[in-house]
Amino acid sequence: IKLQKYTGENMFVGISDGAASMYYDNSQKIATTSTGIDVTGTVTADGLTVDGAFVLSNGDTTVEDGDDFAKIQFNSLDGSTNSSGTLSEIADVATSNYTGSVTRHNLVFRTNDGLAATGTNKDRISIDYSGDISFYEDTGSTAKLFWDASAERLGIGDNTVSPTSDA
Numbered sequence: 001i002k003l004q005k006y007t008g009e010n011m012f013v014g015i016s017d018g019a020a021s022m023y024y025d026n027s028q029k030i031a032t033t034s035t036g037i038d039v040t041g042t043v044t045a046d047g048l049t050v051d052g053a054f055v056l057s058n059g060d061t062t063v064e065d066g067d068d069f070a071k072i073q074f075n076s077l078d079g080s081t082n083s084s085g086t087l088s089e090i091a092d093v094a095t096s097n098y099t100g101s102v103t104r105h106n107l108v109f110r111t112n113d114g115l116a117a118t119g120t121n122k123d124r125i126s127i128d129y130s131g132d133i134s135f136y137e138d139t140g141s142t143a144k145l146f147w148d149a150s151a152e153r154l155g156i157g158d159n160t161v162s163p164t165s166d167a
Contacts, residue, residue: 056092065096069105087112089121095129104129113140 071091122140131149
């Protein structure tokens with residue numbers, strides 16, 4: 001089944017025992033696949049129930065050191081000028097190992113340092129792939145409390161990543 005606009009633009013295409021696709025301005029937006037559905041663009045919903053694994057990815061095939069590989073953002077819904085925008089986020093940040101290839105990931109918690117519309121998200125807690133944990137000060141750039149997992153040491157007010165004494 002194929003529905004087209006009088007100009008020949010696709011609106012819907014359904015293949016017997018196969019894929020079904022819906023289009024907006026001749027651009028595919030929703031498609032069924034053998035594993036479920038693919039949506040191109042933003043999904044607006046009043047709820048989400050996931051049965052099974054919930055997978056997030058940025059879709060970028062060239063993730064580099066320091067890139068957010070995937071993240072969950074918490075946004076304001078009140079719509080006012082000063083409140084609309086991202087309030088906080090949890091991100092999977094790609095990091096390099098000793099060979100320089102991106103194979104490790106850190107989990108980073110960020111919060112907004114001001115109004116959602118004008119502030120920026122600052123790192124607050126970072127959990128390294130090795131188990132190291134950093135708690136950041138107000139600018140989000142310097143760890144003031146650091147747990148070195150391999151050395152089993154806690155650094156307080158020590159922004160070096162290797163505390164020199166046991167806590």
